[in-house]
Amino acid sequence: MTEQSRQKYTRTHGCNQLSSHNAGEQVVLAGWVNSLRNLGGVVFLDLRDRDGLTQVVVNPEELADAAEDVRQLREESVIQVKGTVRERPENMRNPDMKTGDIEVVASWLKIENLAAPMPFHLEDEEVGEDLRLQYRYLEMRRSGLIDKLRLRHRTSQIVRDYFDTSGFVEVETPILSKSTPEGARDYLVPSRVHEGKFYALPQAPQQYKQLLMASGVEKYFQIARCFRDEDLRADRQPEFTQVDMEMSFVERDDILTEVEGMIQRVMREMLGKEVPLPFPRMDYRDAMARFGTDKPDLRFGLELVEVTEHLRDTSFRVFQKVIDSGGCIKALPLPGSVQLSERRIEDWTRIAGEYGAKGLIWLKFEDEQTIKGPLAKFLTEPEIQAVRAETNAEKGDYVLLVADRREIAESALGRLRMEAAEAGELIPSDRYNFAWIVNFPLLEYDEEQGNYSPMHHPFTSPVKEDLHLLDENPLQTRANAFDIVMNGVELGGGSIRIHDPALQEKMFNVLGMGEEESRKRFGHLLKALGYGTPPHGGIALGLDRFVMLLAGAASIRDVIAFPKTARASCLLTGAPSDAEEAQWRELHIAPRRQQKEKG
RNA sequence: GGGGGCGUAGCUCAACACGGUCAGAGCGCCGGCCUGUCACGCCGGAGGUUGCGGGUUCAAAUCCCGUCGCUCCCGCCA
Numbered sequence: 001m002t003e004q005s006r007q008k009y010t011r012t013h014g015c016n017q018l019s020s021h022n023a024g025e026q027v028v029l030a031g032w033v034n035s036l037r038n039l040g041g042v043v044f045l046d047l048r049d050r051d052g053l054t055q056v057v058v059n060p061e062e063l064a065d066a067a068e069d070v071r072q073l074r075e076e077s078v079i080q081v082k083g084t085v086r087e088r089p090e091n092m093r094n095p096d097m098k099t100g101d102i103e104v105v106a107s108w109l110k111i112e113n114l115a116a117p118m119p120f121h122l123e124d125e126e127v128g129e130d131l132r133l134q135y136r137y138l139e140m141r142r143s144g145l146i147d148k149l150r151l152r153h154r155t156s157q158i159v160r161d162y163f164d165t166s167g168f169v170e171v172e173t174p175i176l177s178k179s180t181p182e183g184a185r186d187y188l189v190p191s192r193v194h195e196g197k198f199y200a201l202p203q204a205p206q207q208y209k210q211l212l213m214a215s216g217v218e219k220y221f222q223i224a225r226c227f228r229d230e231d232l233r234a235d236r237q238p239e240f241t242q243v244d245m246e247m248s249f250v251e252r253d254d255i256l257t258e259v260e261g262m263i264q265r266v267m268r269e270m271l272g273k274e275v276p277l278p279f280p281r282m283d284y285r286d287a288m289a290r291f292g293t294d295k296p297d298l299r300f301g302l303e304l305v306e307v308t309e310h311l312r313d314t315s316f317r318v319f320q321k322v323i324d325s326g327g328c329i330k331a332l333p334l335p336g337s338v339q340l341s342e343r344r345i346e347d348w349t350r351i352a353g354e355y356g357a358k359g360l361i362w363l364k365f366e367d368e369q370t371i372k373g374p375l376a377k378f379l380t381e382p383e384i385q386a387v388r389a390e391t392n393a394e395k396g397d398y399v400l401l402v403a404d405r406r407e408i409a410e411s412a413l414g415r416l417r418m419e420a421a422e423a424g425e426l427i428p429s430d431r432y433n434f435a436w437i438v439n440f441p442l443l444e445y446d447e448e449q450g451n452y453s454p455m456h457h458p459f460t461s462p463v464k465e466d467l468h469l470l471d472e473n474p475l476q477t478r479a480n481a482f483d484i485v486m487n488g489v490e491l492g493g494g495s496i497r498i499h500d501p502a503l504q505e506k507m508f509n510v511l512g513m514g515e516e517e518s519r520k521r522f523g524h525l526l527k528a529l530g531y532g533t534p535p536h537g538g539i540a541l542g543l544d545r546f547v548m549l550l551a552g553a554a555s556i557r558d559v560i561a562f563p564k565t566a567r568a569s570c571l572l573t574g575a576p577s578d579a580e581e582a583q584w585r586e587l588h589i590a591p592r593r594q595q596k597e598k599g
Numbered sequence: 600g601g602g603g604g605c606g607u608a609g610c611u612c613a614a615c616a617c618g619g620u621c622a623g624a625g626c627g628c629c630g631g632c633c634u635g636u637c638a639c640g641c642c643g644g645a646g647g648u649u650g651c652g653g654g655u656u657c658a659a660a661u662c663c664c665g666u667c668g669c670u671c672c673c674g675c676c677a
Contacts, residue, residue: 041634041635043634057635059634075627092635121611121627124611124626127611128610130670183677184675184676203676203677204677354674453677454677565668
């Protein structure tokens with residue numbers, strides 16, 4: 001190898017670093033061609049690396065050999081350039097560019113990779129998301145996605161440091177795990193060694209972390225990947241990341257305090273926001289009654305009120321029927337600034353219908369005494385007055401009414417509260433409101449299965465005072481569980497767990513599991529509880545959702561490097577894909593279609 | 600499993616309600632010109648299975664049915 005060819009042109013500067021102070025210096029830059037301006041003789045190109053842009057000038061007199069190559073260049077090609085930093089003439093500086101006072105006059109240029117024409121405009125935000133996902137690596141180059149990944153990285157760092165400082169130990173738990181048919185659908189992994197048996201990917205490290213409490217770890221945390229084979233949403237991916245933690249010898253408020261401290265630190269260091277502690281705590285029942293959801297967005301008002309009693313003797317037959325059958329009438333007062341066009345009422349009626357509401361009634365207060373709307377000819381003067389007083393409505397305000405079963409009326413109006421806030425631009429940006437929702441019901445009745453199912457999970461402890469209700473009135477039993485809500489997004493949930501094996505067995509029993517079945521599914525846990533497991537509890541927070549909110553993003557896909565589509569496929573790699581026949585034979589499985597053809 | 604929105608050139612979109620002219624525009628791409636641009640400019644050109652399959656019709660991008668993909672929501676997500 002000659003001396004010449006061994007000469008290494010390693011980068012001397014980043015594309016954001018040079019200024020007029022460097023004038024006259026020999027530098028080597030490397031990066032992508034961000035844009036190209038070929039004037040026939042002289043060629044200008046903006047070179048981009050992960051830090052910034054620098055203009056490079058290719059002058060035919062000074063670089064005759066490379067000038068021909070430069071003509072072939074296309075945007076997003078990768079090049080290395082050696083050259084001299086030159087101050088630009090006064091009238092040719094670019095004040096919009098950080099390095100706009102200088103340019104690098106190329107004396108040597110190497111095309112490392114001549115890029116094919118881009119399949120889409122990299123900076124065009126209107127490009128279809130499917131195309132951007134297919135070329136995710138191209139989207140990342142210019143979309144600000146990398147900044148979001150940096151934000152995510154730093155958030156994880158702070159979380160790790162916070163828990164480390166508080167004496168927590170990060171423990172990794174298995175990805176190949178055991179299927180438990182409760183809860184979400186499992187992703188299954190067939191076993192080659194054990195014919196006909198399967199691992200499951202963890203929906204959460206729940207049981208392992210409780211076993212770590214039995215192990216004496218006392219303070220555990222993990223930034224853990226979780227998998228759930230359920231239908232997706234803007235804030236749900238089939239695989240996602242939880243900040244998972246568990247503590248021994250604690251009560252509910254110890255956990256809440258620990259988490260509040262962590263969130264406060266993240267908000268301070270990531271956004272420079274000082275969030276006041278403690279976060280407000282709201283009963284599940286109150287959240288439902290006032291906001292129609294268990295994850296209320298507290299950045300704005302617009303609370304629901306109940307008007308059932310005021311309209312108990314109404315002549316409006318639809319309402320009368322609902323009241324007679326034990327339903328209720330909930331109202332959502334809206335300021336007149338939220339325009340209720342006919343089209344909007346139609347749209348919102350359809351939305352209310354998605355929640356099972358059979359209708360949506362509106363009225364407008366023309367003044368204190370007079371209302372407009374379909375109820376105008378049905379409501380009496382005192383009824384109007386009562387509704388007005390209850391809703392605090394003023395002249396020009398609207399009231400939306402849903403009469404139905406309580407859950408339906410509340411959840412439908414809860415959703416319309418969000419629609420109205422958006423439509424009326426009532427949501428302050430740059431504001432962060434946290435709240436704890438506490439005292440969830442322990443159980444709900446599963447109509448399909450015809451039995452009780454846990455609202456959180458089967459290891460959740462009832463609140464002490466409600467223990468007796470487990471026999472008398474299971475649905476009335478409150479759980480010692482809590483959710484944390486940030487700007488209307490459920491960030492995470494946790495609970496105090498059951499650490500008494502007898503109570504745990506009883507719980508399984510209430511859930512309709514016989515002794516044999518519960519031992520088969522959860523025997524390992526029950527056994528551990530019997531060998532000296534301390535009282536414990538913990539929480540899991542959705543890291544993707546948290547970072548999404550910190551980044552001001554609309555979907556968790558925007559804070560995940562390689563997300564999946566709403567149908568759980570990866571457009572970049574094409575996963576999931578077919579497997580070789582030899583592969584599934586080795587795993588003792590066959591696609592059903594194949595079996596049918598054979599059988 | 601159910602409902603809403605979208606699918607036309609490489610990209611973004613127009614033409615679609617009321618079926619009928621060669622399916623157009625901007626950007627990108629290709630060729631030519633251009634030595635101070637920074638959204639460089641100017642001239643010329645190529646590029647289409649209107650997602651796919653079927654139907655109605657003399658005639659379908661347009662109407663109907665089915666299907667696939669993306670997306671939002673309900674159910675689901677212990």
